Structure formats: structure tokens, C-alpha cells
Amino acid sequence: MPKDSGIGASVKRREDVRFLTGRGRYTDDINLRGQAHVAFLRANVAHGRLRGVDVAAAAAMPGVLRIFTGADFAAVGGLPCGWQVTGRDGQVMKEPRHPVLAAGKVRHVGDPIAAVVAETLEAARDAAEAIVADIEELPAVIDMRGALAAGAPLVHEEAGTNLCFDWGFVEDNRAATDAAIAAAPHVTTLDLVNNRLIPNAMEPRAAVGDYNPATGDSTLYTTSQNPHVIRLLMGAFVLGIPEHKLRVVAPDVGGGFGSKIFHYAEEAFVTFAARALNRPVKWTAQRSESALSDAHGRDHVTRIDLALDREGHFLAIRTRTLANMGAYLSTFAPSVPTYLHGTLMAGNYRTPLIHVGVQAVFTNTVPVDAYRGAGRPEATFQLERVIDKAARELGIDPVEIRRRNFIDRFPYQTPVAVAYDTGNYHATMDKLVAIADLAGFEGRRQASARKGLLRGLGVNCYIEACGIAPSHLVGQLGARAGLYESATVRVNATGGIVVMTGSHSHGQGHETTFPQVIADMIGIPESQVEIVHGDTANTPMGMGTYGSRSLAVGGSAMVRAAGKVIAKAKKIAAHLMEAAEGDITLRDGKFTVAGTDRSVDWGAVCLAAYVPHNYPLAELEPGLEETAFYDPANFTFPAGAYACEVEVDPETGRVVIDRFAAADDFGNVVNPMIVDGQVHGGIGQGIGQALCEGAVYDANGQLVTGSYMDYAMPRADDVPSYVVDHSCATPCTHNPLGVKGCGEAGAIGSPPTVVNAVIDALQRGGHRHVTHIDMPLSPARVWAAIRG
């Protein structure tokens, strides 16, 4: 029987009541007394020398308080990068300055040149239009190969090159991998593009800066997945505000998908301007502004070689990738095509030799950084696509070729640094075969054929590294931050609990799932547990939410803190019952002396902690509140197998996804309903990437897909009903809950499934020349591929 509370129960999301009734409190809902508004003047050319900015006429317009330009920020720091990658040559990456407002040059359409702060938003916009920016337009570099060509215009002259770094992984395997591929009986090669995506969170970014002249404290309200990280980056590296004088609040946040991890210029601007003007300053992005200022995702161009023996056993993998950094290094940009990508190139398979080569390239485009999956979708896509192509070339069933190469003993040390602790890839594949009804495919294919439609089946696996990350490991790899998480569990005198967590919830449902864990540990109702997050003033240090880490890392910190609380509470209970501490057990909210009927309930112990009349004051402090930090011992490795069936209309090229099944191993699951929802959302985003989305620049660097008229977001009728299963659980071996993370899986696993299915449909339909189509598989592209 399904549980109705605690770990494993599909408890309804308590936060949805306020989200669905318009009672959420988002950054744009925050309006402070005396608040002024900011409008940014942004570059309308991709590359140009900024010869001057004439603000005189604009500054005289009604309602204008002050106009800021790059010169105002000359004395403060640039926006920092949080990860330093070292290249094959031993040189650290090129890390050019990223000014808050453009200085000297503009480097992408949307680069902020000036900011008008005015009494009203309309006045600010009017004045922004009256600013005269004198820009000498320069030739732009948009295409990555063009950017690396000799004599190409330089995005950053001081770097001397558009190559940010040239990275090889594992470099010691380079020669052996080349040799194995040269000698292999069969090599399958695939050239592909992992399309650039615009994140499009439902809530656009917003920021409100506030300054208190009485205390000298600054406050930033912002749409962030990690307010403490913003406090550290902006305070220490940009504005020089010590952390104890800076509070960052990320209230309700309407989706992030990675795009709200990073520290953005607008956040630093409103904080700086609020202090300069001694007034609150507010900015909310317009949707078209989001497309030009939110960090984009993906944008890799890759050639992958897979060497196999005649029976389809993998011998070696070599990848050569160009990764677009855009015009500046966003906060975690260098980590995405390197350590979040190269380390996953083994996938679910035994491949003795792997070498990943990545050249990161500056272009005159919006910066590119982590987006749901961050490096792992790129790894999975190329691997699962090339395996599919190899299976076809060798005449081996795509499920069978994967089974032949599955890793089936754990722990498993991959040749790309990471060690998988646990998994069962045959089990998830078995489950997939059943829930996707692969046996019924042929019948469905014939039914489609009778309608003139080509049905195809795509199958693939994925693995990802979540729960990022062991700090000592990422430190060696160039991370400039630790990646632990912290939590404080505060028990009130009347027994209610507040958990202050560094994990941030922006759609994940922490306010529901975290109490399920605490309630289970103590045996009290979930309604007695409240989750507080998103405010540096009332939560301990937090690294935030990304990389599917909240439960695996933040949840572990919470469990650890709750464990300390329970240990102390047992001491109090032992005192109250005059028993030995070691004899006390806690069950169903009641402390019992083992082997007796003596007990005291949770509430009485909590009350004693705060009203310590009968209390061991000599040995124990009053109160019941504990903080814990948790730094994971390893990544977690969720994995799964996905299947998709499509119908392709050969007359129009239109692809309709008819069925989609996902068999995932997330380890233990706290709330199956929320996990289903995370998988649904992830697959929806993956389908979006595969069929609909793609940011397109023209040769001059104008964003052609700058609005929803041209940027195709997936809609409800683009996606099917999903069959989702996560019963094949192999619990994580190194965190207390045995959980692995589920937030990104769908977006990682699904793009190759869709593309594999479309290629399968075309192959079965007799279009044998079509072995690959680059995403998005729009009707026009599929039709053009059929035509050859």
C-alpha cells in the first residue's frame, strides 16, 4: 500500500498552494519605499569599439536620477569566473575582464553599455533611448571555426587569441586512444552539433538593490539558485563589500535550469547604484532582454570516433569538441565542456580507452554556461548517437550492442577519472523493454505505415554525475569554490522544527520533500517541519541548487544536523527518565528506555531543552539546534534507459512523438510524485532541444531567435504522455539517504532518444542515406534530409 507520509510517500507539494493561487513572492513582487527603476542601454551590434557615450541629453530628461556608464565601474572588479581550467599545454585558460558595464568595447548584442536610473521605468526607458553611444562597428566572430582561423578578429585583444583553452582528458591516454582507433576493425565517426539553447525560465531575471545608510548594509534581492554564492562572488570580487555587510535574498524563484546560478552584471549594478543613490533600485528583465542577457546553454560542435571490434565491443572513444564560451566567461562556463562533460564520456559502458579534446572559444555572442544537465547532455548525446550509428553499421540491434558493453560490476573505475559506486544497467534496460512495450513496436509501425507515416524507435541509455561535488576533488580540477552544503535544524520549545538549508528551491519541491525526511527520522507529522531557504541572513552558508544536488548534498547535511539534534535529545530524554543514554531509542516521536515501558515524548524533551528546570545543565547546554556541513565523498551516478517512438510525415518532415518511456535509477526516492514531475519536465526540455529549440545568430551576430516568434519552445502538444519508472533503484553507497538526484536526468537522456528514433524511422522508410540530422529536428530539416 502506498505510504501517505514520510520517505517514499507521494505527498502533495505544499508550496504549490501559494504558487497556484498567486500568493508566491517573487523578486519582482518586492517593491521598496522610494524605489527607483533601471533601464539598460544594450549594444545593438555584436562587436564594436566604444568611442564614447554621450549621456548629456538623456540625463536632463524628466525623472532621471543618474546615468551610469563603464567609467563608473572602473574602480570595482569584473564579474568573476568560478572555475579555472588548465589546458594541455599547462597554461591556465584566458580569463579576460568582464566589466559590469561595457568598457572600451562591446562584445555581443545585448552587452550593457549604460544604465539609467529614474523615478519610473518609462522615464528610464525614454532616457536610455536618448543616450548616444558612439560605436565603431568591428567585424564579429560568430562561428567557432571562424573564430579560431588565422587573422580572425579578436573578441579580447589582450588575450591575443579567441581560444580560451585547449583541454585534453585524460591526456595520458591520448596516444593510446589514437593508436587503438587506428588499429580497430571498425570505427564509426559522427560529426554533430549540440544546439545552443536559451534557458527561458518562466520567471525572467530580476534584481532589487537596497542600501541602509544607518548601518552601511547592502541587500540584494535577486532571482538566484544560490544566494550565498552571489554574496561571495559579488561582495568579494566585484563590489568589495564584506559578507557581513551584504545580504542576498532569493525569494520564490520561478525556474532556473542553471541560468540563475551565475552572477550577472545587473545584480552588481543595482547593488552598486542603490548605495550610490541611497535609494532602492529595481530591474526586471523583459523577455526579449532575457534572450540577450541570460547565459545560454550547450553550443558544442563535435566529432566523435567510436572504435569497435567485429562483435560490437567498444575499444576506444575519441572526441574533438569546440565549445562556445560566448563573449565573456560566465561564472561556471569553463567547467561545463570539461569536467562536467569529459568525465561522463564512458557512459554506461566498458571502454578501455577514452580521450576527450575540447577547445573553448570566445565569440561575439551571449556567454554560454550551465543549462539543465550542463555538459552531461552533450556527452550523452554524442555517445548515444555514435553507438546507434555503429549498431546500424555493424548490423547489431541497438539494445543488444548496449547490453554487450554495459558496466556490470561496481564500483567501476572509468578511464575518465570518475568511479561509479553502484548501478544496474541491465535492470533498467529490462524494465524499459517492458514498459515501452518494445515487443509491440512492429505492429504499431505497420499501423503508422497504413497512414503514410514512418514510425521509428529510439533507445538509449544515459549516466550522469550528480550531487556535485567532493570539494577536494573539484579543487584539484580548478573549482574556486567548495561544493559542500550546510543545514541548521532548529527545534522550537513546542517541538516544531525549522530547517534552514543552503539548498535553494525554485520548483524542485524542497518545502515538501525535506520535511518528509525529518518527519521520518523523528516520527512526527510533516506539518511540524518548516523549510527556510534563500536568504543569507537566516540560513547558514549554502552552495545552492544545481547539478541535481539538493537532496544528495543538502539533504545529507540536513540529515546530519538532525542526527546531532536527535543525539542531544536522547541525552535529555535519558536525564528525564533517569536512564542510560545508550538505552534510549526514538520511534514514532517517542523516546523509550529499551526493554521498559518508560517513555517520554518528543514535545516534552523539546520543552525541557528550552525550559531547563529538570535538565543536566552541568553536562549539556540548553536549547536544541544544530548545524552540519556535508561534503560528499563522491559524485552520485543516476542512470537509466529511455525509449521513444516517433511518427515522421515524409511529405512534410514533421515529427510527432507518439510514445516515450523512461526507466531511471535514482537510488532511493523520497517523493515518487515529485520525481515523476522532475523526469517529465526534464524530458520535455530534452524534447524541446531535440525537436524545437535552437538559438540562431546571423553572420553579423544578431540573434535571429530573439523572441518566441522565432525561438520555438516546446508546447503541450509537442510532448506525449510519458511512462516513467524508477523502481530499479540501487541506492547510492556514500550518502545517508542513498539518493542520487533526478532533476536533470530527463534533459540528459532524452535528446538522443528522439534523434535515434527519427533516424530509425527514416532508415526503415528507405531513406538509407540519412544517418544523422542536427537538432532541432524541425520539419524543414527533416524534409531536407529526406531529400538528400
Added chain:
Amino acid sequence: MYAFEFTRPQTVAAAVAALKGADAQALGGGQTLIPTLRQRLASPARLVSLAAIAEMRGVAAAGGVLTVGGGTTHAAVAREAAAPFPALARLAGRIGDPAVRSRGTIGGSLANNDPSACYPAAALAAAATIVTDRREIAVDDFFRGLFATALATGEIITRVRFPIPARAAYAKFLQPASRFALVGVFVAKSSAGVRVAVTGAAERGVFRWTAAETALAADFRPEAVKGLRMAAEGMIGDLHGSPEYRAHLVGVMTARAVAAA
């Protein structure tokens, strides 16, 4: 959005008078104009809303003619034209989304003449008459290329008269992002012959495919157009489809419209 004056007259005569002011702009359902204003791409001094003019609303069928008020919303057409002219009702019911259909009007759509809009195809194929505050314009004289029509400055579409065809259907292939017509084909067969109007495809906007009309007049079956080839020259090419793709889709959608008619 820049500041503007706003008036909401009750009659066509009052609206015409209001539009005589300098830099005045009629506002129908606002589904194109309001986003344009929000992006500060237009700055009319005065907006004259046509939304309160009762005489411009409604759908009526009589004597084989369907008359639709210029201010009638797509949702109203979808509902009220369903029995007398189902092909038109289905077209209206698939424009945009429910919010768009509840605001957007037939007069606004025809006056704007977006090259990807649906209504121009129906009007052209059904040989509609565009009735304005001052005259009647045969549809063959109405569309003048991209976003251009025979309307004079300040002229308001008050009604559209559709001779109801014996058989008709609209087949639309969606542009994946905007969901406007990448190619839309309206086919109408009446005693006067067959008319085929294509929207979305051509740089000059909606047009009649006369070769298909001739073929279908002889044999009103999908097979009749299978052998025809639309030339790619003059077709729109963008990231959603090349001129060749659009030209190809004109044939496919025409056959599908005939099959559905």
C-alpha cells in the same frame, strides 16, 4: 510603450472622425499592434479602439452569403460560423491560442495583411467582399503585398461578406515557433469555379495558385494537384524553411485541403 491618447467610440462614424486626427491609429483586437507598441516599435499619437462598436460585431448567414462584422473575434467566428461555413469556423478556431482568439478580430487581421495570417487565405479563396466605412472592395483588389492593402488611411473594415462555397477547407502547416502559418492553403469550390489561396509562403503575401485552380476545376480530387509544382522563386526563406520547402508544402497542403473539403 510610449504614451498615447486613447478613445473608444461607439459608432463607425465616430471612429472614422476620430481617425482623422493627426497620427491616429485604429486598434482592433490588438494582437499585432499591442506587442508592437510594447516593443516601442510604433508611436501613434492616438489609438482609436474599435472594440465598442456594436454594429461591427456579429456573424449572419443569409442567401448563401456569410456576413461577418469587422470587429468580430476569431472565437466568435469559430462558434457562430460553424454551421453555415464550417471551413471558415475551423480556420478561426485554429488561429493562435484562446487568448488570441478572444481578442483578435477578422477586420484587424485583414487590414494588417500579415503574410502568415490565416484569414487572408479564406477571404481570397472564397472571393469575399471587404466592406468599409466608405465602399466595397472585391478581395481580388484588396491585398497589395506584404502588410499592404487597398485601405486608405483611416478607412475601417466594417464587414466581410463571404459567398459560402459548396466545398471548402483550410490546411495549415504551422511555423514551429510562432505557430502562424508556415504555409496555409484555403481551397473553395463554388458554382463559379475553384479558388486556391496560399498564405505564409510568398514574399508578396497571400496569393492565388491559378494552376491548381485550373486542375481542380477539372477534377476536384487531391490527385489532381499531385503533378503540379510550385516554383520556389518568390517564396519566403528563413530559419523555419527554405523557399524550396515552402513551395513543396504549398502542393502538400493544397492536396490535403482538397481531401478535407
